[in-house]
Amino acid sequence: MTKIDENEKICVIGLGFVGLSTAVYFASRGQEVVGVDTDEGKCEMINRGESPVSEIEFLVRFKASSSIPSNASVYFICVPTPSNEDGIDLSCLIQVCNELRERNDGGVVVIRSTVTPGTTKNVVAPRTNSDRLVVNPEFLQEGKALKDSFNPSRVVIGSENPELGDRIQKLYDGPFLRTDWVTAELIKYASNAALATKLSFVNEIANIAKLLGASTEKVLKGVGMDQRFSPSYMEPGIGFGGSCLPKDLYALIKSCERVGYDPKLLKSVYEVNEGQAKRLVELLETRIGNLKGKLIALLGLGFKEGVEDVRGSRSFPVIDELLDRGARVKIYDLFESNVEAFKNRYGDSIEYSENPLKGADGCLVTTPWKGVNALIRGDVPIIFGRPYMGFEKFEGLNW
Ligand SMILES: NC(=O)c1ccc[n+]([C@@H]2O[C@H](COP(=O)([O-])OP(=O)(O)OC[C@H]3O[C@@H](n4cnc5c(N)ncnc54)[C@H](O)[C@@H]3O)[C@@H](O)[C@H]2O)c1
Structure with a gap:
């Protein structure tokens, strides 16, 4: 296992299957993690040490809040991206990006939600600082969410800036596939x-x-x-x-x-x-x-x-x-x-x-x-x- 990076304070936004698995993964490695979800009942459960998703066992506890903290160094966005007539409803993602832009606290923004190719460039980058953006799709299967998070088939890291990609890579064990934003986005869709x-x-x-x-x-x-x-x-x-x-x-x-x-x-x-x-x-x-x-x-x-x-x-x-x-x-x-x-x-x-x-x-x-x-x-x-x-x-x- 890679050594933890004590400089990074992780915030996971959206605590469903993907966000919870991501938070539990990083917390169990000893990283400092705070979770954020608009569902206050869910946050209360997590703060009591209860998992809102029965298959995701809390190996280590972490704190959750309904508002985004201001002092995280990396924000993993794991909010839903459901279907709509145009193909994908990005409203939750846009809402989070707008909030992060208002903060402008220098944190890295990692898109873990599944987003259609071109979304990071055309929708997310204009709303955040494009120098601090990474695409890191999740490939877990429900029913074995934690197992997949701890033993991923691949960790795809899409960045337009190699140093930023290196910074996120340090948080995982791999196997890694490094690429750019749009390729990372398409890998997720091509896989499904x-x-x-x-x-x-x-x-x-x-x-x-x-x-x-x-x-x-x-x-x-x-x-x-x-x-x-x-x-x-x-x-x-x-x-x-x-x-x-x-x-x-x-x-x-x-x-x-x-x-x-x-x-x-x-x-x-x-x-x-x-x-x-x-x-x-x-x-x-x-x-x-x-x-x-x-x-x-x-x-x-x-x-x-x-x-x-x-x-x-x-x-x-x-x-x-x-x-x-x-x-x-x-x-x-x-x-x-x-x-x-x-x-x-x-x-x-x-x-x-x-x-x-x-x-x-x-x-x-x-x-x-x-x-x-x-x-x-x-x-x-x-x-x-x-x-x-x-x-x-x-x-x-x-x-
Ligand atoms: N479920 C899977 O198996 C799976 C696997 C890989 C990728 N994905 C992708 O990951 C993303 C998340 O999927 P999921 O299944 O974890 O979703 P989910 O519906 O289980 O959970 C999403 C969570 O985000 C919260 N949320 C919504 N808007 C928010 C906001 N503005 N701020 C903070 N929290 C907010 C919701 O309350 C909910 O708890 C989607 O893009 C999905 O396509 C899902």
Whole structure:
């Protein structure tokens, strides 16, 4: 581990998955860290030593505040950059940059949020001091956020000033990839686009295998045994969700259009993904007939197994499709917070139950988890949206 830099006082702005992981990483190395979040309740929890994100364990405590301190030497910006019609909503980032400009305290500003190529040059630099800007995208996966932060696949440092890049590099162990701002920004998008492309490819092959009566599992295993392709990230299913892959793919498509390039492949990746939810509902219909008036149990709401996070969950388009066809929907998830998020979205339009298969005409397992099989009853037709332990016993969307 690199020696800590006692001269640096770190401020992490935005304490979600990325900000918390970043703060815990630096604090556990012995760096002085203060976290900032506009959510005061979150700051209070952190100051009590409780983590607002269950998977991010506080190995070392750090202080949090709802206002940005004036004496930090490095500000890591980790605020959300959600989707909007133009591709990306930069309002939180702009708000933080404006506040930092007013302070003008000489601190280095590190963009850790995912931002579309050109954002640092065109949006951030005019609002801060461009001599003090570094792009340092995060690549962690939810479900293993801290593990990824402590063992990153790469630490990308984009700077236009080598000394500044060196200063930020000193805070990490690597492996490093040094570059300029726009390249660092595009590496993040290209990485997520590559993962999304792989998943849509896998889903398309799996759909074809099912139609041809081939074994999806064996076909994908056979492809993954080629060392040029790698067997990981080869799970077929209802598509990729979460707070990153769909939004980043969409933002990249919009960025391409702005520079006059038509990203045909990326658009197809998006379309294949969007189509999977409808395919699942159509498959159920072929098994139990017209869905109008039928009660369908839907199990698993997180965007992937084991997460308390429904952002971009593929259960949303599945429910929308079921409701469009006149079905009644009853949902279940292990995490109360996931169920609450669906209650906020659907209210009385759907039902909620601890005993979801009771009275159901059919069941869809959208996000399976360990133990889901215990809920399943033999008399209710069931289709899995994704493979999970013991999935071979059940019909799946594309196996
Ligand atoms: N979640 C991931 O797996 C992941 C992985 C890599 C990169 N990213 C990117 O990192 C960024 C943050 O993602 P996240 O998942 O951690 O977000 P998040 O929604 O989990 O957390 C963001 C936090 O920022 C706070 N916030 C919002 N506006 C603020 C402001 N003006 N000042 C201070 N705090 C503010 C919110 O209250 C929230 O606590 C996004 O750009 C995202 O695309 C996310």
